[in-house]
Amino acid sequence: MGVPFEALLPYGIMIGMFAFSAGAVGQLKSMQNGGKPARRGLDAWDRVMLERDRRLTGFMRGQTDKPYAQPGFELNNPWRVESRFI
Template sequence: MGVPFEALLPYVVCLGMFGFSGAALSKIRHMQNGGKRARHSIDQWDRQMMDRDRRLTGFLRGQTDNPQAPAGFELSNPWRLERAIC
């Protein structure tokens, strides 16, 4: 005795929605990374280099081969200084 296909429709709809939402989130993450694959296990060095790239190019994952820094880059120091004790 077979199973009526009407009983399987909710499972097909749920599976389709999970597949669609997974693919959509993957595409959004891909677009947010500038067309590059997502990064995992980012340590402090990687964060520092990604912040430098963001300050140079305007994109978190962007890179440039220009040896000269853009105007104003010397003033955008990422270091946070403590206040002087007076």
């Protein structure tokens, strides 16, 4: 005696929704990284370099081949200092 297909419809719907959500999350991560694969296992140096690239190009994973920084970049310092030390 076979299993009626109506009993398997909820499982098909659940598997379809898992597949759709996994694909959507993967696409969103790719879009956030400028079409590049997501980075994993970042250490402190990688985060500093990603922040530098974001300040230079506007994208976290963006890179530039310009030998000189954009105008105003010399004042765009990520270090926060108390006003009494300035």
